[in-house]
Amino acid sequence: MLLERLARVNGVTVEDMRKKIAARISAGMDDPDPERQAQWEHIPHAGELPTPEEWLEYVVKKLYAEEHEGLLRRYIEI
Numbered sequence: 001m002l003l004e005r006l007a008r009v010n011g012v013t014v015e016d017m018r019k020k021i022a023a024r025i026s027a028g029m030d031d032p033d034p035e036r037q038a039q040w041e042h043i044p045h046a047g048e049l050p051t052p053e054e055w056l057e058y059v060v061k062k063l064y065a066e067e068h069e070g071l072l073r074r075y076i077e078i
Contacts, residue, residue, distance in 0.1 A: 002056055021052035 007017035028040040029049055043050045043058045050058070063069055 002060065003052065006056075018052045021055060022049075025050055025052070025055055 003017060004014055007014045010017060010020075012020070025040065026049060029037060031037055031040070040050070043055055045051065045054045060072065063071055
């Protein structure tokens with residue numbers, strides 16, 4: 001659901017949104033800064049890299065935990 005809303009808000013297809021997020025994940029994991037790599041590695045994931053869905057789940061949980069859920073209002077009903 002969130003992926004679909006992100007795609008709609010950005011005026012792209014769900015597949016294009018998934019590709020865009022996947023590219024950012026890949027770039028983050030390949031960052032030359034070990035501290036940044038560690039931040040990306042901290043995202044729970046089953047495979048070699050987090051999937052866009054795993055990343056979104058992590059981000060949403062982190063925003064709620066840090067009481068920043070207001071940032072999500074544009075994308076989900078709270």
